[in-house]
Amino acid sequence: MWSFSGIANNIHTWLGEHFNATWTMIIEMVIAGVAVIGLFALLGLVLVIMERKVSAWMQIRLGPNRVGPKGIFQSLADTLKLLVKEGMTPDGADKLLFNVAPFIAMIVAMLLLAPIAFASNFQLWDLNIGVLYVSAVSSIMVISILMAGWASNNKYSLMGAMRSGAQIVSYELSAGLSVLAVVVMCGSLQMSEIIESQRNGWWIFKGHIPMLIAFITFIIAVTAETNRAPFDLAEAESELTAGFHTEYSGMKFALFFLAEYVNVFIVCAIGATLFLGGWMPLHIGNWEGFNHAMDYIPSSLWFFGKTFFLIFVIMWFRWTFPRLRIDQLLNLEWKYLLPISMINLLVVTAMAILGWHF
Amino acid sequence: MNGSDIIFYLLAAMTLVCGLLSVTTRQIFRAAIYLLFALIGVAGIYFWMEYEFIAAVQIVVYVGGIVVLIIFSIFLTQQAGEKMPRQRLDRKIFAALAVFCGFALTMVQVYKQVYYTSDAPAQTATVANIGKKMLNVNEEGYALPFEVISMLLLAAMVGCIVIAMRQKPDEQTAQPTEKTN
Amino acid sequence: MFVIKYIKEVWTAVRSLLKGMKRTLYYFTHHKEIITQQYPDNRDTLVLPERFKGEVVMPHDENNEHRCTGCQACELACPNGTIKVIFKNDLTPEGKKKKAIDKLVYHLELCTMCNLCIEACPSDAIKMAQTFEHSVFDRNQLTKILNKPGSKIMEGVE
Structure with a gap:
């Protein structure tokens, strides 16, 4: 049976036979880079059409249905349109920062893909601070938004950027605390060890109620961190035109757009890895037969299935709830999510020490 | 010169150039962004040395925290995009002199320092090891400095709350029930 | 007290959010609820709602007779001067002169489909039709003119 790790190993051995070590490494880096860019493009296309279809069905509409069968090529047509459009730079803008900002958004999204395990033994960089790395690098994301907002020299952009900055900085706390709940349970920050610790059951089942609370706070916090509705104050159309990307057009706008969707994918992948076992199939304790049957489904399918389920949940939030006001947003974080996740972390620590989990 | 060296020199050049630009640019927001890249370069050097934990903490604290704070204060105080006035020549000279003195002092210290080679087995910088060291009360542990630093943070936090809660004298009587809800 | 109130608040919030999510999930999974009309495609089978108002028409029967007495109630009722009644003198079979409508001019481009003229009409001479494809290249x-050429008033309508 084919698997991602098998393909990767075959490529590695083939390169090892034909080139020396340095060239093998360089070629592998190039392949990884191309694969990441390809994944980005694919994710952009898939997630945009998925979002449009999900939103349509939730609002009792049909959604795009003209381009291709059932409209599945709609996002391809949109991309083509964005590619041929003129990317304008406003006259009063800080031209350097204005043009650099979308690339920073993109580079950060690329860096975040490094520690994600897409399948068993298929990971770009299994570094020993995996989770911390993700939360560290994702905090650079806010810089690109602030840069874009400032460099546009537009009051709407600036307002959007400031809102989004306040929002990302404050929701990072509760996202970090709910991630810590899992880290406390399995005692490691490394992605591969976190996944391995869920061999006899996913943390959301093994950690029962406190883990469920951590999962819910995580989902809410990452929805806010990726600036999606109901927390999309940064680009609130009705108040701020489009927020920090008001002045962007063409490919530079597309990069922001793509970065948003890739970030959604990344946070959902992290959520799936921490709480739902990553590529680990559904295992229940010591039921050998059941566990064995589940292992027949390829690990990459498990990973993408869980990730896309979480993406669906986040889209579900977006198309159900109305947008929050800025004071409600900050109330939710500082008065509800943060105290709840702090107490929850204490409970989880007690559970981990006393062994009250399965 | 192998690949590792090239990466080091690239990171070092990025850090130095961005640091230089951040003090010479006349647009304050750009200065903050150059500072950001300089700090990212330092984090990159930590990654290059395989001290991932310190690198991540560098990014969390400096990039995600301090630079964002600086940018926010620029947003809230400065005029958009206006260039700062050119500095006077004597100030420039004294600043350069001060920088040179600091640099010279550091270099003298570095060259005077005698480095001993240790026979002790090298410790890997995993998170578990760092955590154990940090909370160890024995001779090799750093529990005391750790706690002292947390006291400092606590003091800073109390200070923040005091500043945020300070009310005008007439408001204190007008809204006494504010704290209860 | 405070803690109980806090927990109650969180609980009601979560419950009401879940309620909303249940509704959208229902719509997501039940595609037959979709209300979108794929208009140019379903032109032949299009069913308009009963109260949809497209334009004012004057029904005529098979003898080319309408029910309009020319009382001008519609003209007075119209808020933006859409309807103009132009009179002529008709001769009754007894040889008497009788006032009747010559033309009932209707400006579709001014009409807001407010239905006031239909409600004002005492003899139910005009009604709202459900046609809606009104686009033309010339606004003239x-x-x-709502009454057909050569039409006359129906017997017994005063």
């Missing part, structure tokens, strides 16, 4: 075509 939007000025319509």
